[in-house]
Amino acid sequence: MRTALVYHEDMTAPRLLWEDPECEIECPERLTTAMGLLQQRGLEQRCLRLAAREASEAELGLVHSPEYVVLLRGTQALGTEELQALSGQYDAVYFHPSTFHSARLAVGAGLQLVDAVLTGAVHNGLALVRPPGHHSQRAAANGFCVFNNVAIAAKHAQQKHGLHRILIVDWDIHHGQGTQYIFEDDPSVLYFSWHRYEHGRFWPYLQESDAVAVGQGQGRGFTVNLPWNQVGMGNADYMAAFLHVLLPLAFEFDPELVLVSAGFDSAIGDPEGQMQATPECFAHLTQLLQVLASGRVCAMLEGGYNLESLSESVCMTVQALLGDPAPPLSGPMVPHCSALESIQSVRAAQVPHWTSLQQQDLTPVLSPSTCTPEGRPSPLLSGGPEFKVAAAQATAALSALLDQMHLRRTPPVRTAVSLTGLDAALALPSDILHQEGSALKEETQAWARLHEALAKDEPVSALGKESSSVAATRAPAAAATLDMAIRCSLSRGAQRLLCVAVGQLDRPPDLTDDGYAPCVMCPSSPASLWVPRRNGWVGQRGPGNNARRVSSTEGQHFQHPYPQTLPHLPTLEGEWAVTHTHVSMGPLSLKRRTLWLNIRGKEAAALSMFHVSMPLPGTTGGFLNYLLALVLPLAYGFQPDLVLLALGPAHGLRDPQAALLAALLRAPAGCRVLALVDEESTPQLAGVLAQVLHGEAPPCLGPFCVASPEDMQALMHLRGQLEPQWKLLQVAGETGNKAPADCLGPWGTALLQSSEGRGAHVLGLGCCPEPVHSRATRIVRLFPAPTSLPGPGGLKSARVGVFTPQK
Ligand code: Q9C
Ligand code: ZN
Numbered sequence: 100m101r102t103a104l105v106y107h108e109d110m111t112a113p114r115l116l117w118e119d120p121e122c123e124i125e126c127p128e129r130l131t132t133a134m135g136l137l138q139q140r141g142l143e144q145r146c147l148r149l150a151a152r153e154a155s156e157a158e159l160g161l162v163h164s165p166e167y168v169v170l171l172r173g174t175q176a177l178g179t180e181e182l183q184a185l186s187g188q189y190d191a192v193y194f195h196p197s198t199f200h201s202a203r204l205a206v207g208a209g210l211q212l213v214d215a216v217l218t219g220a221v222h223n224g225l226a227l228v229r230p231p232g233h234h235s236q237r238a239a240a241n242g243f244c245v246f247n248n249v250a251i252a253a254k255h256a257q258q259k260h261g262l263h264r265i266l267i268v269d270w271d272i273h274h275g276q277g278t279q280y281i282f283e284d285d286p287s288v289l290y291f292s293w294h295r296y297e298h299g300r301f302w303p304y305l306q307e308s309d310a311v312a313v314g315q316g317q318g319r320g321f322t323v324n325l326p327w328n329q330v331g332m333g334n335a336d337y338m339a340a341f342l343h344v345l346l347p348l349a350f351e352f353d354p355e356l357v358l359v360s361a362g363f364d365s366a367i368g369d370p371e372g373q374m375q376a377t378p379e380c381f382a383h384l385t386q387l388l389q390v391l392a393s394g395r396v397c398a399m400l401e402g403g404y405n406l407e408s409l410s411e412s413v414c415m416t417v418q419a420l421l422g423d424p425a426p427p428l429s430g431p432m433v434p435h436c437s438a439l440e441s442i443q444s445v446r447a448a449q450v451p452h453w454t455s456l457q458q459q460d461l462t463p464v465l466s467p468s469t470c471t472p473e474g475r476p477s478p479l480l481s482g483g484p485e486f487k488v489a490a491a492q493a494t495a496a497l498s499a500l501l502d503q504m505h506l507r508r509t510p511p512v513r514t515a516v517s518l519t520g521l522d523a524a525l526a527l528p529s530d531i532l533h534q535e536g537s538a539l540k541e542e543t544q545a546w547a548r549l550h551e552a553l554a555k556d557e558p559v560s561a562l563g564k565e566s567s568s569v570a571a572t573r574a575p576a577a578a579a580t581l582d583m584a585i586r587c588s589l590s591r592g593a594q595r596l597l598c599v600a601v602g603q604l605d606r607p608p609d610l611t612d613d614g615y616a617p618c619v620m621c622p623s624s625p626a627s628l629w630v631p632r633r634n635g636w637v638g639q640r641g642p643g644n645n646a647r648r649v650s651s652t653e654g655q656h657f658q659h660p661y662p663q664t665l666p667h668l669p670t671l672e673g674e675w676a677v678t679h680t681h682v683s684m685g686p687l688s689l690k691r692r693t694l695w696l697n698i699r700g701k702e703a704a705a706l707s708m709f710h711v712s713m714p715l716p717g718t719t720g721g722f723l724n725y726l727l728a729l730v731l732p733l734a735y736g737f738q739p740d741l742v743l744l745a746l747g748p749a750h751g752l753r754d755p756q757a758a759l760l761a762a763l764l765r766a767p768a769g770c771r772v773l774a775l776v777d778e779e780s781t782p783q784l785a786g787v788l789a790q791v792l793h794g795e796a797p798p799c800l801g802p803f804c805v806a807s808p809e810d811m812q813a814l815m816h817l818r819g820q821l822e823p824q825w826k827l828l829q830v831a832g833e834t835g836n837k838a839p840a841d842c843l844g845p846w847g848t849a850l851l852q853s854s855e856g857r858g859a860h861v862l863g864l865g866c867c868p869e870p871v872h873s874r875a876t877r878i879v880r881l882f883p884a885p886t887s888l889p890g891p892g893g894l895k896s897a898r899v900g901v902f903t904p905q906k
Contacts, residue, residue: 100147102420103215103224105208106134107151110229112197116179120481122193124370124404125243130229133400136410142417147221151228154206154251161254162247162281167238171245175199190303192240202230202245209252212397217260217356222796223389223396223420225361227413231401233275233360234303241277242303248399249360250281253288256356263287266354266391268345269294270337270384271362271401272372274308274324278360284318289352291345293337293365295372296326297478298468310445313452320452323348325445328468329437331476333375334383334428335827336438337365338735341387342727343442343830347455349391350723351803357388357396363403363412368497370490371404373478375430378411382425385416386766390759394796396420408497422794424770432736433826436470440832455720455803458811459830470832569774569788580775581745582607588741588773589691596691597739599730599764601698601757602750602777606710614692614709694737696730699750703813705820714813715751721806722756724814726763732827734767742768745775746784758787758797765792 111127137143159168174182174194182194195201205228212226232249234242249267256262267282269275269292282288295301296308306312307324314322325340349357363381364372388396398416403409419425434442450456479486581604588596600606697712704712713729716722734742742764746757757780765772774788791797806814822828 100145101222101422102146102417103149103212103221104137104143104146104417105149105151105212105215105224105226105228106130107204107208109197110151110201110204110208110227113193113195113201113229115193116195117183117193119193121191122243125193125230125402127229128406129403129409130227130400132406133227133410133413136414137417140414142414142421145421146224146417147215149208149211149215151204151208151226152211153200153203154210154246158210158251158255159203159206159246161258162237162250163235164238171199171202171240189240191234191242192245193243194240198230198245204228205230205232205248206246206251209248209397209399210255212399213252213256213260213356213358216395216397217256217262222394224398225413225417225420226397226399228400231271231362232277232399233269233271233362233401234273234277236277236280239277242273243402244277247277247281249275249358249401250278252397252399253282253358256358257287262355264289264352264354265356265358266349266352267291267358267360268388269360269362269401270365270381271360271403272365272369272374273362273402274303274305274326275360275401276303276305276308279307279312279322279324282318283314283322284316286314286317286321289321289323289348289354290314291323291325291348292360293325293327293340295330295374296328297330298326298328301478310441310448313448320449323445323449325441327374327438327441329435329470330373330478331375332435332438333367334377334380334430335432335434337376337380337384338428338432339434339438339442339732339827339829341384342731342735342827344445344449346387346727347723348449348453350727350800351453351455351720353803354392355395357392359385359388359396359398360401361398361416362401363409364401366403366405366408366412368405368408368490368493369403370481370486371402373476373489377429378408378415379426379428380415381412382415382419383428383766385419386425387763389419389796390762392796393799405494405497407494425766427738427767427769428735432738434829436832437468439829440468440470443831446830454805455724458806458808459815468832569776569785569792578604578747581743581747584743584745584773584775585610585693588743589693593740594691595737595739595741596693597696597734597737597742597764597768598693598745599696599698599742599760600745600747601715601752601760602747603699604697604745604747606695606697610693610695610710612707612710614694614707694733694739696733698725703817705817708821708824711817711821713817714810716810717807718804718810719800719802720804721810721814722759722800723803724806724811726760728830729814729817729821729828730760731763731767733821733825734764736825736827737767739768740771742772743775744772746780747775747777748779750777750780753801754781754784754787755798755800757784758791759800761788762791762797 111130114127115122115125134143156168156172174185175196177185177194177196182196186193205226208226208228209232212224215221215224226248228248230243230245232244232247232251235244235247235250249269253265253267256265265288267278267288267290269278269290271292272295274294274296275290275292278290279292282290292308294308299306299309309326310324312322312324313319323344325344327336361381363369365374365376366372366381367375367377385396385398398420400413403412415425446456446459476489479489581598581600585596585598585607598606692709695710698715699712702712703714706712711733713725716725744761744764746752750757752760761772761774770792772792774792776785776788787798818828
């Protein structure tokens with residue numbers, strides 16, 4: 100099995116035995132609710148269930164002092180008053196007679212998880228534990244934490260499994276100062292934490308939580324603190340932090356294991372964090388981490404005090420660990436000004452220690468903050484009347500979001516492989532079947548010529564039922580195939596199509612520079628024309644057309660779950676036309692856009708915000724920089740329905756590079772990726788792509804090698820050009836005198852999307868009622884035989900999909 104879930108009921112025993120408003124949020128229901136939802140969603144059943152064992156005292160001694168362990172052992176026999184008195188000696192801690200047992204189970208759960216992953220029994224996993232660990236120090240309990248579960252797991256991985264480099268990602272909303280202290284002079288553990296800080300005015304009120312604390316001695320540069328100085332940080336801020344801070348350093352560090360201090364008090368609705376990231380954000384963070392360390396990711400629960408938000412976020416994390424597609428991120432992908440200042444300050448503090456940050460335009464940090472809190476939520480004091488109102492509002496908003504999310508289904512089949520004459524030798528996992536077709540070059544070209552009449556391409560259609568596809572095509576036909584795939588995708592209703600074309604592939608000339616594509620309709624097949632259900636749209640504008648409204652024929656109306664997070668989209672709250680329409684619409688074309696990224700040759704040019712050309716960097720460092728600093732920010736900013744990844748003639752990517760590109764592009768489009776592979780690529784390439792699109796970790800890129808000055812210069816040039824429109828490219832706060840950005844930006848279309856309705860429906864093949872439980876793979880021929888071209892019947896019979904249930 101792929102994913103372990105470690106748990107023990109006894110960890111629900113500790114509870115607060117006296118009045119203490121600060122501590123009452125750390126309650127047994129945190130575990131029971133999260134486990135309950137995992138079961139209800141069928142996720143728990145898909146994991147390898149491990150019952151937690153107690154850690155030995157020797158294992159506790161990997162981090163804690165013998166005296167402290169003895170003291171804790173003694174708490175089992177204390178009465179309530181003695182427990183309360185002892186608790187009072189620590190900051191934000193309560194003890195219960197069951198605390199020692201439960202805390203040893205929490206440590207043991209982490210050890211079992213690390214053992215399961217490092218022995219290869221599973222790829223990854225989650226330990227659902229109480230009490231949490233990251234505030235706990237060598238000889239002190241702190242912030243609900245008794246033993247430092249993650250720190251002990253890291254020491255264990257080093258001592259028992261001989262690991263040399265471990266990354267700890269602490270996405271809990273509090274600073275894990277305990278973990279920081281334990282590893283601050285240790286260069287073998289890279290500790291990253293983001294946390295609510297408010298310039299030191301938030302608990303635990305420590306100077307050493309700020310960005311300038313980078314570790315000590317040999318460990319300098321191996322502590323990375325990203326302080327959030329305002330509340331209300333959301334999906335875009337977290338994504339920017341991963342793309343511009345954590346991931347560049349993590350790739351350079353090249354960990355053998357990733358431990359996650361997985362606190363969900365950083366999610367929306369949490370009373371402690373007061374942040375706004377939605378549960379699916381944790382699926383994205385988890386997916387991004389899985390490209391590291393061959394996918395060896397061990398997550399351990401820390402905080403998380405809004406039971407609904409906590410349990411949804413836990414489910415999203417487990418879903419991502421299982422390899423399921425992540426729902427697209429909701430909300431505008433525009434980081435907050437204050438978040439950008441924080442990102443700028445941590446990059447500036449770390450620049451001496453990481454070559455991947457060097458050579459970049461690191462302007463000095465602005466001080467004091469130029470960000471006004473205007474229009475931003477202000478922190479609320481717990482207990483006050485405003486706090487209660489805000490908490491109720493957050494809960495209502497969260498429920499609305501969750502209602503929307505429940506309507507979303509993931510497709511039943513995760514990956515399709517379409518092969519045209521590519522023979523054997525594919526390193527596909529044993530549960531992927533593949534069938535070889537044999538399309539001749541002439542067939543391919545005939546197909547491409549006829550595409551307008553037959554916009555019914557199987558692999559593209561199949562993307563409504565499957566998450567991703569790989570198709571191999573003959574080199575001479577690559578451009579025609581891509582052109583056809585673009586047209587088919589658009590005619591099938593993709594609203595935002597991201598095309599990443601590597602190698603010698605020209606941009607179809609009829610894509611306009613503002614990204615609008617001509618509407619390709621299939622006159623013979625009204626049913627095949629996809630129109631957004633639930634997404635709706637507010638008119639259309641093709642080249643030369645004026646906006647018009649389509650009347651609703653199916654009366655479904657959509658409300659964005661978080662209208663308040665989209666203040667710059669005033670039309671959003673208008674009536675949403677959601678309709679099944681047909682070709683009799685005639686000149687009407689839906690509003691569709693294509694973002695064209697060409698990675699090729701020497702030139703770096705942004706011909707428009709929807710037409711970007713970049714060189715293929717010559718080193719691993721350069722390649723990573725391009726991916727993290729340019730490709731992913733554009734991809735996440737664009738929020739595509741579908742990614743077409745075309746590896747054309749002379750694409751020049753090594754297989755691991757192509758795999759990483761595909762693995763990373765999977766996330767922003769809800770895992771709907773159609774990869775087109777030039778048949779002259781290595782025979783293994785299609786297999787490697789199928790695996791990563793299926794959710795496997797990409798192979799290692801090879802040794803980190805610093806980017807060349809030319810590549811960095813080209814990257815900076817492109818970023819400078821594109822930053823005003825694509826806000827996720829930013830790595831620094833506004834200087835205040837920049838020209839206002841193109842107001843439409845990508846949001847002219849982005850406003851049409853929501854967190855809902857972009858799942859299985861997207862390509863209009865109807866709703867798939869079953870959640871994705873299958874690791875089966877469908878094999879579809881890309882090109883039907885010429886005799887089947889003329890009629891839809893022929894196309895149907897050309898479908899050779901095979902469905903294999905999960906073993
Ligand atoms: N309102 C964990 O999340 N109270 N511990 C802070 C600020 C202590 C949090 C009070 C919070 C401890 C694991
Ligand atoms: Zn926390």
